[in-house]
Amino acid sequence: MPTSCVTSIVDLIGNTPTLELVRSLRQLGLGGRLFAKLEYMNPGGSKKDRVALEIVRRAHRMGLLAPGQPVVEVTSGNTGTGLAIVCRALGHPFYAVMSRGNTRERAQMMRALGAEVVLVDQITGAEPGRVTGGDIRAVRQRAAELVNETGAYFADQFENIANADIHEKTTGVELWEQCGGQLDAIVAFVGSGGALGGMYKYLRTRNPDLRAYVVEPSAASSLSKCSCSDAGHAIQGGGYGCDRLTLLRDVNVAGYITCTDEAAALWTQALARDEGVFCGYSTGAQFYAAVELLRDRERGRSIAFLACDTGMKYLSTPLYP
Secondary structure, X not given: OOOOOOOOHXXXXXXXXXXXXXXXHHHHOOOOEEEEEEHHHOOOOEOXXXXXXXHHHHHHHOOOOOXXXXXXXXXXXXXXXXXXXXXXXXXXXXEEEEEOOOOHHXXXXXXXXXXXXXXXXXOOOOEOOEOOHHHHHHHHHHHHHHHHHHOOEEOOOOOOHHHHHHHHHHHHHHHHHHOOOOOOEEEEEOOOOHHHHHHHHHHHHHOOOOEEEEEEEOOEEOOOOOEEOOOOOOOOOOOOOOOOOHHHOOOOEEEEEEEOHHHHHHHHXXXXXHHOOOEOHHHHHHHHHHHHHHHOOOOOOEEEXXXXXXXXXXXXXXXXX
16 A cells, blocks of 8 residues: 555555455354455445446556546446446546446445446346346446447456556565465456466466466356356346356356355355455355365465455345345
């Protein structure tokens, strides 16, 4: 974290702390080491602040984004929040296109930060709080229309290599140093795949034997090609029925772990109660997966995951009753 005053909010993005979950492993009677990198301590409350800043800066450098030109992005809320902050600071109108199935706190936060939020109705049969692949396709269609209407630059986090590159250049480097150069595996709940793809690329240069594990919702384990009913699930930010992701193409996945909504909620609540780490469902799903690995395949080893976003974005859900 910066040790002196800065003059722009974007200068506070990155350099998040890492917490070793000693208390939790002691309570569970497990050996090994478990690290949570507290990405919710970024200004916008998630790991996506890094991505937002790199996407905009790279678009500037490449001449793809002109001064004052609008930016449009498809978001579940976290990338949108990051882009709201970055675009406001750097002089771009920002349109966040999001499904109504995501929590209302996300839309409220983006609006407060200066974004124009465009909410897209869920498809027939979808449940609020449970966003499906069909919902995301509807959001992407509306975003494409908006790009044409406004002449905006489309951030496109799912295909934009800047997403993975920033995690290679910053998140992975920070994590390795904070873990003292002792890391055997990383666990990630995958949305765009940028965080896992980027961290993996850097960390493998430090430990060629490092293993990467993907966490998926039980109802939408399409990356492992186990099952995907395109059903909604509570773990927002991923599990949208994609069976391949561009930003994961260079990752040799060591294993896939599925997590139910109920398990994600229980482990998220435990993380808040026992460690003071107040996050959302995806962080709890990763905590669950990491513990399962320490009980079996990674017994006695060191594992890390990202505490992806703040629990403040989930107060309208059953997660924190």
